Amino acid sequence: MNPFEIVRFALRGLLANKMRSALTMLGILIGVSAVIMLVAVGEGASRSIQQNIQRLGANTLTVSPSFAGGGGGGARGGGDAGPRTQARRLTLDDARALTDRTLAPSVKSVSPVVTAPSATAAYGAASHAIAQFVGTYPSYFEAVNKPVDQGTYFFNDDVQAARKVVVIGRTVAEALFGSADPVGERISVSGVPFTVVGVLKETGSTGTQDADDVAIAPLPAVQQSLSGFGPLNQIVVQATGADTTTAAQAEVTAVLDQRHGVTGGAADYRILNQATLQETVSQATGTFTVLLAAVAAISLLVGGIGITNIMLVTVTERTREIGIRKAIGASRGAILGQFLLEATLLSLAGGVAGVLLAFAGTRFSVAGIQPVLVPSSVVLALGVSVGIGLFFGSYPADRAAKLRPIQALRHE
């Protein structure tokens, strides 16, 4: 018999009970769209995190002091911390040592960083607490990927002369100046006057932290007026290229180990490697996505059981019809095909509707995350929905096909 006829019978069977078919489809619809959407949200989250990491700067290593000693220090794992006489802090001399071309050939630039605690900037009547007030060298801008939008950077001259100039982030500019042009204006930071020379390009918020709520000034100027000449908070090292970050990390480690007298495992600093961080984060978000998909898959399973349920009811309800069909010569294959196809059509229609819903749903951002549709998840979800129809429909269909005609006809 013609396969097309089986499709017709199956469609007729489904349309005979529109409400029931629609509700059964709904189960699959929810399952499929949940799988696709949750995977898309996971993928979106992963991309946005990756982007944020990239925004921190390309090919950079961030060296920061570690007073915990040993243990989980960033790149340097290692054995137990032995008793240590003194944990040295990061100094400007450490930074200078890293610029040595022979000891550290993979290092492109070194930017020592101090951060001023609680810097409040004021301009006229407006005031704003700057989240991050950074004192550093001009190479910092390139290393951490902060281009200037208006005005200029400050230069090495400004650093040597300890000029009180500052480049502010967009958030700070808006808080203090509104829509007016801040370049050339003087603001007072914790009572110290600074001249605004530039405004950073807007980078957008990175999760909870506003990356634009920042001000960057020459290192000595900040030390003189705000933070004092203490240790550095960070040294930002930029490697010469993406493939040399690991080499640069080794070189930096060697130089600092020597300078700090570190032997064995317990370093008094840690190095945050952009590349390693990215790897770790993408692994974590990958796990997160799998978890989401697993939860969604359960709803797909429930939808599949719904199909079995409804098909069993249908078979029972139509036992007499099956008997009639068999009495007039329907083969076992025809009956099996009809009911299997009904189940598969149900789940396929639910699957397609679910994909459409997911396409619509992923256009909206969820909790600040723009979902990214993963094509393979669409294919997978559709494939699984067809598989579910075949698998969960096979039991009821088999029961229908196995019915003896006389028993089926006598069924009330």
Add this chain to the structure above:
Amino acid sequence: MTVPVLRVRDLVKEYGEGDAKVRALRGVSLDVHKGDYVAIMGASGSGKSTLMNILGCLDIPTSGSYQIDGADVGRLNEHQLALLRNRRVGFVFQSFNLIPRMSALANVELPLVYGGVRQAERRARALAALEQVGLAERVHHEPNQLSGGQQQRVAVARALVTAPALLLADEPTGNLDTASTDDVLRILDGLSAAGRTIVLITHEDDVAAHAKRVVRLVDGQIVEDRRQAPPDGPPPRLAEAAR
């Protein structure tokens, strides 16, 4: 003599186990030749419906052999049985057994669909069969829009449409009023006159009077086999009317 359309030998059918065992058929043997019109009569419980179900390949006998057109039914597998039901046998039920929510035309087409007949030919044959039972103008009605007599005529059309060697009717008039009964019997007479082989079950003498041969069953055994007209002539009622 040619091969009989139907040859049944020592057919036994038992239901249940042990003390609850019921012997519905106790060795029935019967030959039906082409063109014959046989009425099987008997009280309820005489085993006539059981016999009919076995003849229609809907049920399997406990023992005994059964041949349709020379093919031994007991040796056929599931698929071949389905083919046999489709091509060789047309079955008319007491309770019509049309498929609900399908038009008369679709119901009549159904056996042809399972037989793998093409759409255009299917439609033509189904319309011809409905025409034959006088329902040409009701082809698009669904069963619940038809009277009992009309439904039974649709069922007869469905049984006929594959041009089966054998037409089986299980109390076809059992659920019908007098007028509808006459309609259906007239159609069966016409089919018999046209050379179809018909076996019908009834417990009404009026109905049995239409047949060329009457077989009476009591307690699962044939007790009477009476011929009312020759198998190759017209059925008795039509012959009377012609006279």
